[in-house]
Amino acid sequence: MSLLLDVTGLTMRFGGLLAVDKVALRLHEKEVVSVIGPNGAGKTTVFNCLTGFYQPTSGQIVYRGEHLEGMKGHLIARKGIVRTFQHVRLFKDMTVVENLLVAQHRHLDTNFFSGLLNTKRFRKSERSALEFAKYWLDKVGLTEFANRKAGNLAYGQQRRLEIARCMVTRPEILMLDEPAAGLNPRETEDLDRLILELRDQEDVSILLIEHDMKLVMGISDRIYVVNQGCPLADGTPEQVRNNPEVIKAYLGEF
Amino acid sequence: MSKQVIVNALISAVTFLVLAGWLLGISMQAEPGGVQLVFAEPSHLHWLWGGMAAVFFGQLFFPSQVDKLRHVAQAKKQRFKLPAMDRKGSNLVACFVLAGAIIWPFMVSRGSVDLATLTLIYVMLGLGLNVVVGLAGLLDLGYVGFYAVGAYSYALLAAEGWGFWTCLPIAGAMAALFGFLLGFPVLRLRGDYLAIVTLGFGEIIRLLLNNLTELTGGPNGISGIAKPTLFGLEFNRKLKDGGFDTFHNFFDISYNSQYKVIFLYLMALLLVVLTIIVINRLLRMPIGRAWEALREDEIACRSLGLSPTVVKLSAFTIGAAFAGFAGSFFAARQGFISPESFTFIESAIILAIVVLGGMGSQIGVILAAIMMTVLPELAREFNEYRMLMFGLMMVFMMIWRPQGLLPMSRPHMQLKQEA
Ligand SMILES: Nc1ncnc2c1ncn2[C@@H]1O[C@H](COP(=O)(O)OP(=O)(O)O)[C@@H](O)[C@H]1O
Ligand SMILES: [Mg+2]
Numbered sequence: 118m119s120l121l122l123d124v125t126g127l128t129m130r131f132g133g134l135l136a137v138d139k140v141a142l143r144l145h146e147k148e149v150v151s152v153i154g155p156n157g158a159g160k161t162t163v164f165n166c167l168t169g170f171y172q173p174t175s176g177q178i179v180y181r182g183e184h185l186e187g188m189k190g191h192l193i194a195r196k197g198i199v200r201t202f203q204h205v206r207l208f209k210d211m212t213v214v215e216n217l218l219v220a221q222h223r224h225l226d227t228n229f230f231s232g233l234l235n236t237k238r239f240r241k242s243e244r245s246a247l248e249f250a251k252y253w254l255d256k257v258g259l260t261e262f263a264n265r266k267a268g269n270l271a272y273g274q275q276r277r278l279e280i281a282r283c284m285v286t287r288p289e290i291l292m293l294d295e296p297a298a299g300l301n302p303r304e305t306e307d308l309d310r311l312i313l314e315l316r317d318q319e320d321v322s323i324l325l326i327e328h329d330m331k332l333v334m335g336i337s338d339r340i341y342v343v344n345q346g347c348p349l350a351d352g353t354p355e356q357v358r359n360n361p362e363v364i365k366a367y368l369g370e371f
Numbered sequence: 372m373s374k375q376v377i378v379n380a381l382i383s384a385v386t387f388l389v390l391a392g393w394l395l396g397i398s399m400q401a402e403p404g405g406v407q408l409v410f411a412e413p414s415h416l417h418w419l420w421g422g423m424a425a426v427f428f429g430q431l432f433f434p435s436q437v438d439k440l441r442h443v444a445q446a447k448k449q450r451f452k453l454p455a456m457d458r459k460g461s462n463l464v465a466c467f468v469l470a471g472a473i474i475w476p477f478m479v480s481r482g483s484v485d486l487a488t489l490t491l492i493y494v495m496l497g498l499g500l501n502v503v504v505g506l507a508g509l510l511d512l513g514y515v516g517f518y519a520v521g522a523y524s525y526a527l528l529a530a531e532g533w534g535f536w537t538c539l540p541i542a543g544a545m546a547a548l549f550g551f552l553l554g555f556p557v558l559r560l561r562g563d564y565l566a567i568v569t570l571g572f573g574e575i576i577r578l579l580l581n582n583l584t585e586l587t588g589g590p591n592g593i594s595g596i597a598k599p600t601l602f603g604l605e606f607n608r609k610l611k612d613g614g615f616d617t618f619h620n621f622f623d624i625s626y627n628s629q630y631k632v633i634f635l636y637l638m639a640l641l642l643v644v645l646t647i648i649v650i651n652r653l654l655r656m657p658i659g660r661a662w663e664a665l666r667e668d669e670i671a672c673r674s675l676g677l678s679p680t681v682v683k684l685s686a687f688t689i690g691a692a693f694a695g696f697a698g699s700f701f702a703a704r705q706g707f708i709s710p711e712s713f714t715f716i717e718s719a720i721i722l723a724i725v726v727l728g729g730m731g732s733q734i735g736v737i738l739a740a741i742m743m744t745v746l747p748e749l750a751r752e753f754n755e756y757r758m759l760m761f762g763l764m765m766v767f768m769m770i771w772r773p774q775g776l777l778p779m780s781r782p783h784m785q786l787k788q789e790a
Contacts, residue, residue, distance in 0.1 A: 168674060169673075170670070170673075170674075189673075189678075190673040190674065191672075191673045191674075191675075191676050191677055191678045191679070192676075194673070194674055194675055194676035195676040199674060199675065199676070200674055202670075202671070202674075206668050206670060206671040206674075207668075207671070208663070208664045208667045208668060208671065209667060210663070210667060211660070211663060211664065211667070211783075212783050212784065212785070214784060214785070214786045215660060215783065215784050218657070218660055218784060219657075219660050219661060219664040219672075219675065219677070220675045222657050222660075222661055222675070222676070222677050223676055223677070225657045226657075227656075227657050227658060229656075229658075232652060232653075232655075232656035232657070232658070233649065233652050233653075233656075235652065239656075247784075247786065250786070251786060254786070260786070263785075263786035264783065264785050264786055282675065283675075286675055286676055
């Protein structure tokens with residue numbers, strides 16, 4: 118398994134607040150890696166640094182040998198690293214299928230004149246985008262809602278749509294920020310299955326932030342624990358579960 | 372008999388009346404004063420009523436097989452549907468409106484046609500600004516600057532002897548270039564900041580026009596701008612030096628100043644129709660979807676690999692190009708331009724048209740443009756209070772109907788239902 122993402126010494130400072138302090142993280146091909154830690158530990162901030170939404174104060178982010186620090190967010194996304202948000206960010210007034218078309222923007226025929234003249238090539242590109250969108254709607258079970266406004270979907274469906282929207286960009290790394298938050302147990306199980314399916318059938322590597330310990334322990338290949346911005350421990354679910362420091366600081370309930 | 376069938380029959384009958392009415396009910400006769408419309412004789416009208424009744428009862432008792440055909444087609448073709456250029460019904464309505472708009476100037480006074488031409492310029496400007504403000508969500512208060520660039524581009528090129536139809540795309544391209552250059556540094560700003568900077572740019576362009584006296588004539592402007600021609604045919608009474616021919620001479624009819632006015636009107640109509648077609652295509656293109664997505668959530672757009680700057684810049688540039696087209700037509704129609712025509716109040720009026728019409732809504736913008744240009748004419752005696760009424764209207768609109776006259780309804784991309 119080759120190394121995809123290698124993060125070392127990642128630090129993010131907001132004024133006097135050290136939100137992330139020398140976090141290291143590795144992600145290999147076809148791996149599910151989780152980042153856990155109490156609220157305010159800096160998990161989302163790590164995601165924001167990795168996806169270019171924040172410029173990290175220091176540290177290195179290397180993706181397939183290429184440095185990503187300082188790169189613009191949309192360029193990082195084009196390299197194949199996409200993420201969902203802790204609070205769902207869909208295009209609420211657009212339909213479900215349109216959300217998936219916007220995400221395929223750069224794979225489409227965006228030539229001004231071929232669109233204006235509605236050329237054969239243009240229609241072909243639009244049709245294949247629709248078909249790809251349909252493929253993902255089927256996967257996440259939203260086909261019947263394809264023409265609904267995204268904002269009118271139930272919460273769990275919106276979560277799944279957000280994942281599908283990431284997937285149609287054909288990413289290599291998918292980063293999910295608390296995807297199970299607010300889901301009922303059945304939906305969480307579906308999510309569990311979906312994530313494994315993404316890894317095994319679609320060849321994406323997944324970086325996951327999650328509080329649902331059952332989910333995390335069940336699907337993660339490795340887990341990183343952060344506490345108040347500092348890396349606390351990492352290892353397989355088994356190792357993390359039995360790590361005395363983790364138990365003391367965070368997982369007391371296990 | 373279902374209600375649907377009766378409604379269908381009624382619609383068919385009325386459609387028949389409107390269609391056949393043009394052909395049977397009215398005839399055009401050439402008279403010395405121009406073309407006159409004459410109503411047909413009663414005997415013709417009887418045929419009209421008879422035909423209408425036949426269509427109505429025919430539809431009532433033998434409802435069309437169209438629906439069944441449609442079902443068959445649906446069952447066969449279980450693919451995805453791309454949004455059609457227009458929904459069938461509105462397509463028909465659009466054709467009628469267009470036909471009416473083409474015939475109309477031949478029936479009314481010169482002044483009305485002139486006013487209508489002005490209205491069409493504002494329609495074009497409104498539609499163009501609508502791309503920037505309504506579709507892409509960028510508040511641009513300096514739109515008139517691009518209008519000015521278009522107008523001056525045409526005026527200067529025409530002085531070099533270039534024809535209108537050659538200048539038109541160049542003027543559009545010049546305005547687009549300005550839009551691109553100005554947009555580049557400012558589009559990272561948001562909301563109010565963007566509005567203020569664009570306001571500044573609009574003023575800068577006006578001040579430049581005022582002070583580059585050698586090129587633009589300064590406050591005196593440029594006069595004697597060549598009028599557009601119809602394939603080289605001029606609409607003046609006398610041929611200019613080196614001109615090809617005049618319209619009335621070529622067709623061997625007597626000179627009538629009405630021809631020119633109608634020609635300008637029809638040209639403006641053509642430009643507006645082209646604008647509408649282009650914008651309708653844009654709405655169905657990836658860039659149109661990207662505009663809406665960006666308006667809704669810029670952060671999500673970035674996370675999906677869309678470059679906000681490029682998307683915004685495209686809206687800004689395309690909007691500016693439309694202003695350039697409108698500007699060059701304006702210069703051609705007026706024959707005279709000066710910086711006076713491009714003050715901030717113009718930007719405000721165009722923006723008011725967009726807001727009044729309903730941001731993003733094309734029909735709304737068209738209606739609002741008509742309102743904003745025709746109402747002041749109708750209420751001439753209140754001219755002093757014009758701005759006051761204008762302000763009041765905006766305030767009341769914001770209170771009662773903040774979404775505008777006709778809120779936007781965008782053609783939605785649809786995934787075809789599996790039957
Ligand atoms: N843009 C910001 N400006 C200032 N402080 C921030 C910003 N983003 C996050 N923080 C702070 O960083 C810390 C970590 O936040 P976050 O990464 O959201 O935690 P988690 O996702 O682990 O719950 C919090 O104390 C939060 O207040
Ligand atoms: Mg968080």
